[in-house]
Amino acid sequence: MASIQYLVLLRGINVGGNNIIKMTDLKTCFEKMGFSDVMTFIQSGNIVFNCNEKNKTALINKVEKVLSETFSYNAKAAAVTYKELKKIVDDAPPGFGKNPDKYRYDVIFLKEPLTARAAMKNVRIKEGVDKAYEGKKVLYFSRLTARAAQSHLTKIITIPEYKSMTIRIWNTTTKLLVLMEKRMHSELQKLD
Numbered sequence: 154m155a156s157i158q159y160l161v162l163l164r165g166i167n168v169g170g171n172n173i174i175k176m177t178d179l180k181t182c183f184e185k186m187g188f189s190d191v192m193t194f195i196q197s198g199n200i201v202f203n204c205n206e207k208n209k210t211a212l213i214n215k216v217e218k219v220l221s222e223t224f225s226y227n228a229k230a231a232a233v234t235y236k237e238l239k240k241i242v243d244d245a246p247p248g249f250g251k252n253p254d255k256y257r258y259d260v261i262f263l264k265e266p267l268t269a270r271a272a273m274k275n276v277r278i279k280e281g282v283d284k285a286y287e288g289k290k291v292l293y294f295s296r297l298t299a300r301a302a303q304s305h306l307t308k309i310i311t312i313p314e315y316k317s318m319t320i321r322i323w324n325t326t327t328k329l330l331v332l333m334e335k336r337m338h339s340e341l342q343k344l345d
Contacts, residue, residue, distance in 0.1 A: 155205075156189070156203040156204065156205055157203065157204060157205070157206070157207065157234055158201065158202075158203050158234065158235045158333055158336060158337060159201070159202060159203070159204065159212065159232050159233070159234055159235075160199065160200070160201050160232065160233050160234075160235075160238055160329055160333060161198075161199075161200045161202075161213075161216055161230050161231070161232045162198065162199055162230060162231045162232070162233075162262050162319045162321065163197075163198025163199075163200070163220070163228065163229070163230050163319070164198070164228075164229040164230060164231070164264075164318070164319040165226075165229065165319075166196075166197070166198040166226075172224070172226045174198070174224050176193040176196060178224075179193055179198070179200060180192070180193050180200070182219065182220065182223050182224075183200055183202055183216075185219075186215065186216070186219055187204070188202040188203065188204045189202065189203045189204065190202055190203045190336065192332070192336075194325075194328070194329060194332060195325065197321070197325070198230075198319075199321070199325070199329055201329070201332060201333055201336065209232055209234075209265065210265065212232060213230055213231075213232050213264070213265075216228070216230055216232075217229065217230055229264065229316065229317070229319070230264065230319070231262040231263060231264040231265075231317075231318075231319050233262070233290065235333045235334075235337055237289075237290060238326075238329065238330050238333060239330060239333075239334075240289065241260065241288060241289070241290065241291050241326070242326065242327055242330050244288055244289065245288070245293055245323075246284075246286045246293055249286070249293055249295065249323070250323040250324075250327070253323075253324075254298075255297065255298060255299075256295045256296065256297060256298060257295065257296050257298050257301060257322070258293070258294070258295050258322065258323035258324075259293075259294045259295070259306065259320050259321065259322055259323065260288075260291050260292075260293060260294075260320070260321050260322075260323060260326045261291060261292040261293075261294055261309075261318050261319075261320050262290070262291050262318065262319050262320070262321065263290055263291060263292070263317060263318055264317040264318070264319070265290075267314055267317040267318070269287040269288055269289065269290065269291060269292055270287060271314065272292055272314045272317075272318065273285065273287045273292060275312040275313070275314060276292065276294075276305075276309065276312070277305045277308060278305055279296075279300075279303050279304055279305045281297070281300070282296055282297045282300045282301075282303050282304050282305075283295070283296045283297075283304050283305055283306065284296075292318075294306055294320075
């Protein structure tokens with residue numbers, strides 16, 4: 154069975170002094186779950202690995218259960234494959250991420266079964282400050298840096314769907330894609 158490269162995005166770790174987890178401990182935990190080529194990226198809980206599990210719901214259920222038991226917190230995570238992350242980056246709205254001096258760009262990853270359409274119904278934007286776009290498995294959110302204090306992105310924590318979301322800045326999202334692409338190319342070279 155062919156191995157699948159996944160990115161798991163943990164929600165709410167190492168933020169504001171809560172749910173502190175060392176990346177070395179996180180890597181070890183994922184290896185103990187039987188995943189291979191485990192790699193973490195920055196402290197916000199981005200884990201790239203390979204495994205044979207094709208059922209993403211089963212994969213996430215396993216990850217959340219083991220992390221909750223190991224680190225004594227209520228683990229929540231979203232997962233995407235390399236192909237899904239590539240599509241998320243490729244399908245970003247026109248100009249998204251292109252003007253970082255003027256705008257802050259975020260990708261809101263959704264934990265299945267939450268859909269972008271359902272999530273978007275409760276997302277509020279501040280006219281002239283925020284823009285929100287529906288993607289596949291994500292929402293794209295930009296806000297005017299000069300008026301960031303007026304942004305409604307911070308209000309997203311009040312909607313019920315928030316517990317099924319995890320947010321990454323655009324720069325992190327694109328760096329994760331590059332990391333996964335390098336791993337993919339490395340695997341292909343091993344096969345040649």
